[in-house]
Amino acid sequence: LEEPKKRLPRIGYRTIYEDLREAICSGIYAKHDAIPSSRGLAEELGVSRSTVNRAYEQLVAEGYIVVGPGTRPRVAADIHADRTVHQSEPVEVRSADAELSAFGRRLIDSHQRQRSRAPSLRIDFRYGSIAGEDFPLANWHRSVNAVLRRREKVLSYQDPCGSPALRQALQNYLWRARLIKCSCEQIIIVNGSQQALDLLARILLDPGDPFVIENPSYAMARNSFEAEGAKALPIEVDEHGMMTEQLGGQRARLAYVTPSHQYPLGGVMSIERRMQLLSWAKRCGAWIVEDDYDHEFRYDEKPVAPLFSFSADARVIYIGTVSKSLSPGMRIGYAVLPHALTGVFALAKQLADRHNSVLEQDALADFIQSGLYERHVRRQRRKCNLRRETLIRALKDTFGDRVEIQGTQTGLHVVIWFRDIPITQEAELIERAHTMGVGLYSIRPLCNPPLPGERNKQIGLVMGYASISLTWIVEGVALLQKVIGDLRL
Amino acid sequence: LEEPKKRLPRIGYRTIYEDLREAICSGIYAKHDAIPSSRGLAEELGVSRSTVNRAYEQLVAEGYIVVGPGTRPRVAADIHADRTVHQSEPVEVRSADAELSAFGRRLIDSHQRQRSRAPSLRIDFRYGSIAGEDFPLANWHRSVNAVLRRREKVLSYQDPCGSPALRQALQNYLWRARLIKCSCEQIIIVNGSQQALDLLARILLDPGDPFVIENPSYAMARNSFEAEGAKALPIEVDEHGMMTEQLGGQRARLAYVTPSHQYPLGGVMSIERRMQLLSWAKRCGAWIVEDDYDHEFRYDEKPVAPLFSFSADARVIYIGTVSKSLSPGMRIGYAVLPHALTGVFALAKQLADRHNSVLEQDALADFIQSGLYERHVRRQRRKCNLRRETLIRALKDTFGDRVEIQGTQTGLHVVIWFRDIPITQEAELIERAHTMGVGLYSIRPLCNPPLPGERNKQIGLVMGYASISLTWIVEGVALLQKVIGDLRL
Numbered sequence: 001l002e003e004p005k006k007r008l009p010r011i012g013y014r015t016i017y018e019d020l021r022e023a024i025c026s027g028i029y030a031k032h033d034a035i036p037s038s039r040g041l042a043e044e045l046g047v048s049r050s051t052v053n054r055a056y057e058q059l060v061a062e063g064y065i066v067v068g069p070g071t072r073p074r075v076a077a078d079i080h081a082d083r084t085v086h087q088s089e090p091v092e093v094r095s096a097d098a099e100l101s102a103f104g105r106r107l108i109d110s111h112q113r114q115r116s117r118a119p120s121l122r123i124d125f126r127y128g129s130i131a132g133e134d135f136p137l138a139n140w141h142r143s144v145n146a147v148l149r150r151r152e153k154v155l156s157y158q159d160p161c162g163s164p165a166l167r168q169a170l171q172n173y174l175w176r177a178r179l180i181k182c183s184c185e186q187i188i189i190v191n192g193s194q195q196a197l198d199l200l201a202r203i204l205l206d207p208g209d210p211f212v213i214e215n216p217s218y219a220m221a222r223n224s225f226e227a228e229g230a231k232a233l234p235i236e237v238d239e240h241g242m243m244t245e246q247l248g249g250q251r252a253r254l255a256y257v258t259p260s261h262q263y264p265l266g267g268v269m270s271i272e273r274r275m276q277l278l279s280w281a282k283r284c285g286a287w288i289v290e291d292d293y294d295h296e297f298r299y300d301e302k303p304v305a306p307l308f309s310f311s312a313d314a315r316v317i318y319i320g321t322v323s324k325s326l327s328p329g330m331r332i333g334y335a336v337l338p339h340a341l342t343g344v345f346a347l348a349k350q351l352a353d354r355h356n357s358v359l360e361q362d363a364l365a366d367f368i369q370s371g372l373y374e375r376h377v378r379r380q381r382r383k384c385n386l387r388r389e390t391l392i393r394a395l396k397d398t399f400g401d402r403v404e405i406q407g408t409q410t411g412l413h414v415v416i417w418f419r420d421i422p423i424t425q426e427a428e429l430i431e432r433a434h435t436m437g438v439g440l441y442s443i444r445p446l447c448n449p450p451l452p453g454e455r456n457k458q459i460g461l462v463m464g465y466a467s468i469s470l471t472w473i474v475e476g477v478a479l480l481q482k483v484i485g486d487l488r489l
Numbered sequence: 490l491e492e493p494k495k496r497l498p499r500i501g502y503r504t505i506y507e508d509l510r511e512a513i514c515s516g517i518y519a520k521h522d523a524i525p526s527s528r529g530l531a532e533e534l535g536v537s538r539s540t541v542n543r544a545y546e547q548l549v550a551e552g553y554i555v556v557g558p559g560t561r562p563r564v565a566a567d568i569h570a571d572r573t574v575h576q577s578e579p580v581e582v583r584s585a586d587a588e589l590s591a592f593g594r595r596l597i598d599s600h601q602r603q604r605s606r607a608p609s610l611r612i613d614f615r616y617g618s619i620a621g622e623d624f625p626l627a628n629w630h631r632s633v634n635a636v637l638r639r640r641e642k643v644l645s646y647q648d649p650c651g652s653p654a655l656r657q658a659l660q661n662y663l664w665r666a667r668l669i670k671c672s673c674e675q676i677i678i679v680n681g682s683q684q685a686l687d688l689l690a691r692i693l694l695d696p697g698d699p700f701v702i703e704n705p706s707y708a709m710a711r712n713s714f715e716a717e718g719a720k721a722l723p724i725e726v727d728e729h730g731m732m733t734e735q736l737g738g739q740r741a742r743l744a745y746v747t748p749s750h751q752y753p754l755g756g757v758m759s760i761e762r763r764m765q766l767l768s769w770a771k772r773c774g775a776w777i778v779e780d781d782y783d784h785e786f787r788y789d790e791k792p793v794a795p796l797f798s799f800s801a802d803a804r805v806i807y808i809g810t811v812s813k814s815l816s817p818g819m820r821i822g823y824a825v826l827p828h829a830l831t832g833v834f835a836l837a838k839q840l841a842d843r844h845n846s847v848l849e850q851d852a853l854a855d856f857i858q859s860g861l862y863e864r865h866v867r868r869q870r871r872k873c874n875l876r877r878e879t880l881i882r883a884l885k886d887t888f889g890d891r892v893e894i895q896g897t898q899t900g901l902h903v904v905i906w907f908r909d910i911p912i913t914q915e916a917e918l919i920e921r922a923h924t925m926g927v928g929l930y931s932i933r934p935l936c937n938p939p940l941p942g943e944r945n946k947q948i949g950l951v952m953g954y955a956s957i958s959l960t961w962i963v964e965g966v967a968l969l970q971k972v973i974g975d976l977r978l
Contacts, residue, residue: 011668023664036665040863044666046787072860099742099774100833101717104692129645141637148630154956155816156618175512176525177533191680191842198841203593220840227840228590253588256584285588298535327644329847344589347596351709351716352687353680357846358818374529467643 011047024064024075034072035065045321058167090141102207106227123476127264127413127464128328134383134466135327136376143366147359159356160350161342162334165365170334173368178295179305180318182336188345189356193293193321193333197224197256199348200317203341204254204287205230212255212286214242216446218263221291230254231453234448237262241269244276251284259307264415264446264462274307281315287341288316294411296325296377298339299385315337322364324412324466325377332356332364384412387465387473394477412466415443417477418459418484425487426459432483438476500536503543513553513564523561524554591696595716610694612965613928616753616902616953617817623872623955624816625865626783632855647847649839650831651678651823654854659809659823662857667784668794669807671825677834678845682782682810686713686745688837689806692777692830693743694719701744701775703731705935707752710745710780719743723937726751730758733765740773747780748796753904753935753951755896763796770804776830777805783900785814785866788874803827811853813901813955814866821845821853874956876962880958883966901955904932907948907973914976915948921972927965 020249023029042049056073059065067073086482100108161167167184174180174187190196197220205211207229213222215234222232233252234242241262255277259269269277281288290307308318337345349355367373388408395403395416404417421429426442433440443460450456467474512518527545531538545562548554556562570927589597650656656673663669663676679685686709696698696718702711706722711721725732730751744766748758758766770777779796797807810822826834838844856862879896884905886891893906910918915931922929932949939945954962 016694019664019668019670022670026670028660028670029666033661034860036863040867041665043867045668045861100692101695101698104833104837107692107833107840125642126645129643132641132644135640135644137637137640141634144628144633145636148626148633151624151626152621154618155621155624155818156615157817157958172515172522175508175517176530179508179534181508181511181515181517191846194840195842202590203596204588204590206590206592209590219792220843224840327847328646328843329644331844331846344593344596348593351596351713352811352841353684353685353820354709354817355820357680357820357849358816359849360846374533378529378532467645 005095011051012281013051013054013058013364016041016045016047016052017058020059021057021062021064021320028340029075031075031077033075035075037072067234097161101229102229106229110223110226120437121434121439122437122466123472123479125461125463125465125468125476126439126441127462128323129467130324130327130412131467131469134380136372139372139376140326140363140367143363143370143372146366147362158355160188160346160355161185162187162356163361163365165369166361167366169368173373174320174336176307177374178292180308182308185342186336186339188335188337188342188349189361190333190335190349191353191356192323192328192331193291193319194220194224195349195352196317196319196333196335197221197289197291199345199352200254200287200289200335201225201228201230203344203348206253209254210252212247212250212252214257214262215448215453216264216443217256218258218291218293219446221289222448225254225256232448236452237265237267239265239267241273242277244273244280247276247280248392252279252286253408254287254289255281256289256291257307258293260292260295261410262407263291263293264407264413264443266409266411266415267412268304269307271304274310278307278311278315282313286315289319290316291319292322293319293321295320297381297384298410299388301382308336311338317341325373325380326364330360330364332360338367384466386470387468388414390473391463391465391477394474395428398477398481413462413464416461417455417462421459421484423459424455429459429483429487432486433480436479436483436487438479438483440480495682500534500540502540502543502547505530505534505536505541506547509544509548510551510553511843513548518564520564520566524564526561529661541660547897553749557652570872591718592716594693595718599712599715608892609926610928611926612925612961612968613868614932614950614952614954614957614965615928616629616951617812618953618956619813619816619901620958623869625861628861628865629815629852632852632859632861634849635855636851647664647844649677649844650674651676651845652847652850652854654858655850658854660859662862663809663825666863667781669797669825671797674831675825675828677824677826677831677838678850679822679824679838680842680845681812681817681820682780682808683709683713684838684841685806685808685822685824685855686710686778686780688834688841689778689824690717690719691741692833692837695742698743699739699741701736701739701741701748701956704749705932705940706745706936707747707755707782708782708935710778711937714743714745721937725941726754726756728754728756730756730762731766733762733769736765736769741775743776743778744770745778747782749784749793750783751896752782752804752901753896753902753932755898755900755904757793758796760793765801767796767800767804771802775804779805780807780808782808782810783813784809786870786873786901788870788877797825800827803829806830814869819849819853821849873955873960876957877903879959879962880954880966883963887966887970901953902953905950905952906944908950910973910976912946912948918948918972918976921975922969925968925972927968927972929969 002403029035038049038052042052060067063076065073166189167187170187171184201224205228209230210233211225211230212233212235214237233250235246241259242257292306306318308316318336392408402420406415407416430440441462443462518524527538527541531541549556552565554562555565655678656676659676660673690713698719699722700714700719701724702728703724722840723740724735730748731746781795795807797805807825881894881897884894891909896903897903919929930951932951
């Protein structure tokens with residue numbers, strides 16, 4: 001049985017003419033843009049070439065396009081349509097008149113939390129960005145080339161858990177760098193640590209479920225859990241990490257912690273508290289999500305084994321990423337899971353996007369296995385240590401006792417508190433700094449509820465330094481001083 | 490306030506020795522593998538080099554590792570630990586004794602649906618795979634190089650909607666190839682079309698919501714909606730696509746359709762039915778998800794404008810992908826959304842994984858804008874047309890009237906029905922073919938409920954041909970004949 005031919009509307013020259021004219025007027029094609037060749041368009045649209053040519057002739061006659069021998073037709077130079085502009089500006093959410101799911105409505109309700117980078121800032125202390133010149137371009141290029149040279153016989157969908165080569169490389173690396181002992185099966189590659197958080201929220205949390213989170217904490221983690229409808233149980237932190245003694249009789253399905261380097265305040269969770277957290281989790285059957293987001297950047301600390309290694313009853317999910325060490329744009333992270341969760345996590349990953357891109361996974365495997373990754377991390381650690389020392393020295397030299405600096409021992413950021421500037425001036429300080437090209441970020445959006453005691457009355461800034469050169473760090477602090485001097489205190 | 494030094498356990502030579510020995514015995518390091526240099530490991534662990542050296546000396550003495558001048562220590566040749574093996578085999582789901590969310594439990598309940606590719610097959614008619622030799626490696630390499638040469642000043646998180654260059658390139662391309670008129674803001678880049686389905690399921694469907702789906706249909710789409718707890722309303726299809734007259738008074742939140750090329754049966758939805766579907770959607774306030782998964786592969790059909798272009802009241806979400814035209818491993822797809830949904834979809838994408846990998850997005854933008862993509866698609870269409878003709882001719886020559894071939898006009902697969910082999914033989918036929926290295930796939934897993942009438946008593950196979958050379962296609966059909974001859978009919 002061959003299908004009968006259906007009567008479908010044919011495309012005439014008039015349609016092509018009108019559509020192309022509209023495409024030019026609305027800026028889909030801007031001036032000087034090449035439009036499709038008549039042969040190409042005829043083939044795409046399934047019409048004869050003469051139909052397309054007739055439309056093109058009319059467009060030429062009316063001055064929309066120009067044709068020349070041997071080149072593709074182009075939009076005329078004097079067309080003044082506005083090309084659509086689209087920058088990485090804050091996402092605009094329009095009120096959908098149609099219905100969304102409860103998840104969709106929660107996203108819209110929380111959308112004020114989203115922030116994005118303003119490209120106009122000369123000196124941006126945004127946390128999470130890293131300097132482009134630090135990227136190991138030549139060596140990365142080498143690894144990408146090595147992968148591109150291997151031509152596969154068949155291109156097909158892959159294991160949702162990730163590239164076998166990368167999982168093997170990470171198993172080795174995690175043992176060397178973090179003393180994590182796990183099988184390759186426990187490692188699942190994700191599209192950045194954010195995807196690990198999102199998938200864990202989906203497979204572990206139902207609407208209304210309580211989850212424990214440090215306060216202050218990483219906003220995108222909290223967003224992930226809250227978007228599933230779960231309810232935060234914020235726990236205070238001090239210089240030894242989350243104050244687990246406050247867990248007491250609380251019950252929760254999950255606890256999200258950053259024990260190696262509390263985000264953003266920088267404490268390292270003490271051994272006593274690690275043990276307390278693990279026994280609490282065992283008592284109430286909770287999962288622990290350990291986000292080891294910047295473990296590559298220790299400067300003067302002996303490393304502490306991750307919670308994952310302590311957990312005898314396999315309640316800890318360990319999350320890592322190369323966003324801090326290589327590039328946030330690469331979107332490669334990994335979760336190390338207890339055996340009980342690998343299967344369901346892999347199913348969730350497959351449903352979410354089948355698997356990560358093959359090319360960059362295999363390039364990263366090559367980069368790690370050849371030793372280039374750890375060489376790069378060591379170099380990067382030295383560079384960032386210089387930036388860290390420069391920032392701390394500049395802050396101390398400039399502000400002396402007026403400023404308190406927290407979380408200086410590891411990572412790629414510090415938190416600073418101004419002892420003598422009232423919190424009411426914070427918004428103005430940040431806005432004035434932005435006007436001068438300096439990006440500053442309040443700790444306030446990471447605190448919910450507000451921090452107790454004096455902290456809630458002080459200006460607190462999270463200052464990332466990984467993307468800024470030493471000169472500009474010094475300049476940025478000088479500009480901050482100028483901004484503060486201009487405030488009416 | 491500098492944080493006080495915490496008393497943390499130090500790592501001694503004994504720990505290093507024991508951990509490394511265990512790593513070797515358990516196969517984390519296999520024989521001949523290089524282990525870290527003592528300098529590197531000392532730096533990673535924050536211990537003195539002599540501590541590491543002492544551990545290494547003991548491992549040498551006991552025969553676990555060998556050291557030589559100027560090279561990294563290696564695992565000895567006579568170590569016989571089993572390296573962990575991990576292939577892209579079906580995901581094993583272990584019974585989690587701890588609690589999962591309702592979503593997690595639904596995933597586990599449905600996990601028998603997952604399939605994965607068996608690398609042992611010589612001639613695999615799996616749909617979704619494409620031939621490695623068809624990939625435009627040299628030109629793709631060129632585009633990747635062009636992107637890698639541009640060094641960004643700052644590496645930071647990007648717009649969740651995707652690379653501006655790629656969205657612009659797709660806006661142009663979609664106008665040329667599909668007569669879709671949309672702004673760049675309406676195009677959001679996703680990690681393959683699967684991610685678009687998953688995000689749409691999350692933002693549009695609540696547990697218990699009904700959704701319309703063709704029967705048979707693409708299993709991973711149905712999985713996405715069902716994983717959110719939504720309930721399928723399957724609608725029959727014929728050679729003109731989904732039988733929209735059966736929608737009647739049904740109400741649903743969403744309808745998933747493949748109007749350009751019904752998957753898997755191959756019908757093209759008629760204009761009348763397109764109109765009927767749109768007015769039904771308007772009546773009950775439903776969203777329509779139009780999956781245009783293989784529009785690049787039309788052979789003898791005039792193209793029909795997508796539903797997206799027909800929808801005056803903007804209820805259609807259009808989904809496209811480069812998985813069929815370039816590589817399923819690249820994981821780049823796109824959704825073209827009504828304005829009302831762009832904001833919430835972007836928030837969902839940001840929560841899911843922040844954004845797609847930057848490198849491949851920009852390489853694809855370069856590849857499209859330079860005209861290489863459409864040149865590749867035209868070449869690919871000719872190649873796949875030859876494969877299609879070869880398969881159909883071989884099937885007709887071999888089986889004559891015994892076989893009915895469906896959906897031959899577009900796409901990268903056909904469906905064949907055997908008129909005279911009882912359905913009870915299907916499993917045996919497929920298993921015997923697999924034994925002979927031929928991958929065959931029943932249509933049955935795509936049908937729920939079973940197809941009505943005769944179809945449910947016939948053997949039906951979905952045969953993808955995009956990854957197989959002409960010779961092997963002919964050979965595959967000959968082997969199929971042999972398998973059928975061996976069945977006890």
